[in-house]
Amino acid sequence: MSGPATSTRTWTLSVPDRERLVYAAFEAREHAYSPYSKFRVGAALLTTSGSIIKGCNVENASYGGTICAERTAIVKAVSEGARAFNAIAVVTDVSSTISPCGICRQVLREFCALNMPVLLVPADYELRTARGVPAGGILETSVGELLPHSFGPEQLELGR
Secondary structure, three states: OOOOOOOOOOOOOOHHHHHHHHHHHHHHHOOOEOOOOOOOOEEEEEEOOOOEEEEEOEOOOOHHHOEOHHHHHHHHHHHOOOOOEEEEEEEOOOOOOOOOOHHHHHHHHHHOOOOOEEEEEOOOHHHHHHOOOHHHHOEEEEHHHHOOOOOOHHHHHOOO
């Protein structure tokens, strides 16, 4: 069994790729199914081939059956054969940047390099951009910064 492909570090995402990724996250958020929390989330994952895979949160009356936007995007990508990623963008309806939950961080860790960029986008990104706020207020972090001292597939290969 082979492990996940290695993602790349692209802190220098091109402006067009960055914009495509951010706007794809906004588009994904529009499809969120969040009748319980009323908290819409959209995520967009940039594959190493340049494709963008979108995901939104899908809630369930049995709360444990809910799936977050980040995991939706990863599962869609993997089910289509993509396992190498350059970046992910996440947006909510909140004007501050919101980080992925713990389980999403662990799923990102499974399929993404620790130094892969994670763009946390405020809901008012366009307004901030129009006002000249640098990067529209996006918080750029990485999988490793979101999940320090993480457990990943390589630990399963360690001698016992």
